[in-house]
Amino acid sequence: MKSLVRPLLSALLVLASALPAVAAPTAAAAAPASPASEPDRATALDRAAALDRAAEESRAAQGARAADPGAAQAPAESWTPPLSTRGRWIVDAHGNRFRLRSGNWDGAQGSWTGSGDRNDPDQHHAGQNAHGIPLGLDRVPLPTLLADFRALGLNSIRLPFSNEMLRTTGPVPDAAVAANPDLRGRTPLQVFDAVVDALTDAGFAVILNNHTVTTRWCCGLDGNERWNSGRTTAQWADDWVFLARRYRDNPRVVGADLYNEVRRDTFDDPNWGLGDTHDWHAAAQEAGDRILTEANPNLLIVVEGINWTGIPVNGFPHGRPTLTPVRTLSHTLVVSHKLVYSAHFYGYTGPRHSGATGLGETSDPRYQDLSSAELEQAVYEQALYVSAETGTHFTAPVWISEFGTGADETGERPRAWFPRLTGLLAAADADFAYWPLVGWSTTAQGTPGGDTWAILRYDAAGRRSGVLDAADWRTGPWNALATAAGRTGTVPPAPGWHQLTTDHRDHNASLLTRAGGDWDSGARKAVCPDGSRLAGLSHTGGRGLCTDSDLRAPAGTSHTVVRDEFHVPAGGDWATGYTKFQCPAGQFLIGYSLRGQRVSAALCAPARTALPAGGGRTLWFDRGDDRPAAGPGGDYAYGHYKGQCRPSEYAAGIAFTTRLASRPSPAALLCRPLPTP
Secondary structure, three states, X not given: OOOOHHHHHHHHHHHHOOOOOOOOOOHHHOOOOOOOOHHHHHHHHHHHHHHHHHHHXXXXXXXXXXXXXXXXXXXXXXXXXXXEEEOOEEEOOOOEEOOOEEEEOOOOOOOEOOOOOOOOHHHEHHHOOOOOOOOOOOOOOHHHHHHHHHHOOOXXXXXXXXXXXXXXXXXXXXXXXXXXHHHOOOOHHHHHHHHHHHHHHOOOEEEEEEEEOOOEOOOOOOOOOOOOOOOOHHHHHHHHHHHHHHOOOOOOEEEEEOOOOEEOOOOOOOEOOOOOOOEHHHHHHHHHHHHHHHOOOOOEEEEEOEEEEEOOOOOOOEEOOEOHHHHOOOOOOOOOOOEEEEEEOOOOOEOOEOOOOOOOOOOOOOHHHOOHHHHHHHHHHHHHHHHHOOOEOOOOOEEEEEOOOOOOOOOHHHHHHHXXXXXXXXXXXXXXXXXXXXXXXXXXXXXXXXXXXXOEEEOOOOOEEEOOOOOOOOHHHHHHHHOOOOOOOEOOOOOOEEEEEOOOOXXXXXXXXXXXXXXXXXXXXXXXXXXXXXXXXXXXXXEEEEEEOOOEOOOOOOOEEEOOOOOOOOOOOOXXXXXEEEOOOOEEEEEEEEEOOEEEEEEEEEEOOOOOXXXXXXXXXXXXXXXXXXXXXXXXXXXXXXXXXXXXEEEEEEEEOOOOOOOOOOOEEEEEEOOOO
């Protein structure tokens, strides 16, 4: 979403303590509109009548398009849900690559700018009162909109919503759905339902996006800074479970984009991994796991990086972290191969530029100020490295889920930036979503509003303009991106790597183990996802590394909690003088627990095939790193000593010391050869 400069500038006043604390409005606190006066009602009736006439003209235009043999639309892309991931790629149920070529169909997240009368179009972004539903339904019938989306080359839609929309019980005004009269009398959520059904019936994949808490546009200090602005993380996750359950029987609803542009409020920054109430990494993990376990295990979980921290003033720390923290702390969900990361890029912002002009503008370069090489480096370092650097714990598809520019842009640098970015995304074979997909245009009759950034614009009569017209300067770059060659066909499965962290809480990524209850009460526990095994541990810091494996016996077989040396055979002391928690014969490590720094227990699972008896090697990592060459899995415990068995080995035991003045944390692993295929 395009940022507003005004809210960001208000953060500057914090330095002088001149700005009061911002109270984030909640859905429950939204005040109903005041009764309209008689002149207001007359104006509203006139507007509704005009929109009814416009809808008739739009339907006539739709019929003319259908009769035009040159207006044939591109066929729907063939794909089979659900979607999942294989390394850096999104794939369908058959393992075929599915590149997200998407648009952001906004409106349901809100359009009111936060001041004045909510019913006054002038108080809405670009004069467009969305009424809390996707834009354009007042001007264009749904089939026409979907045909235009297909003509753009889209196969998927990012569909923003607000939490306020979920609770709005009144029907939308008839005028808001004038071109789709069958939607009259419905609440915003019911209209949203109809849009989801229409999109998926037409073959589009739909990614739901929690864009805002309240239906207020847009950014900065607007009460929507964080997922838990004005509510708890648990309440936010509850809303996600509700919505994911609502669409779980629709397999083409493929993803949950957890929250949009997490950023600083007046006084506090979000963070990635500190364990407090502003920890976006932890909140995304919590919501993602709840969606997958309580609502729909088939959904992709989309986690956007942090959009802004700090105060945009020269000399003060500030910047756009985006996905840079993922390199050292990634997510491991309770259902594997469902994680997608995302980031946003606009020309007028920058790696350390908020997008402000005038007061509050820093000396940092904007993305549009960068050369092609500098832009490529910035986008790589902030986002695309996550997908480009394969075989690591953080490797995942990256969706550039917002970028865009205006049809009326005349500036030399912005007009150079847009084809640079689209060319970069094409060359990287990246997944993408343009912002925004639909907007109003102003007609000669003076219909209020107009969003020149929209890739498709419709006037009050439903007449279309935008990138489907050759006169739009964005048409060439867009078409080059939408039709760019990229990987197609089957993506072979590849070993996945998963990071475990016990920094602040348990990290149990195993559904099988969760079903068995708390296996070491009071300790911090970490368990690999089902279908993977423990490959590495850190000496300090509580981090672990798992790798995909088909080693585990089928569901229904129990795990073993090891708290002593009972399973160390006579003559099999592989770490003399150290305490050894060794798995029983025929089992392998899938988890560990800690009490403070001390190893508390090891968790083992039975193998589906016989494991070689005896043998193996002791892997020490209490005085330095000991990892295979090239370090498959990446640095899963940055700044800590760590050990890792070879890909041809499995971990069968953990050794540690309880000697006085020594760290009782993991010091060695017993690595044994895997069965020969």
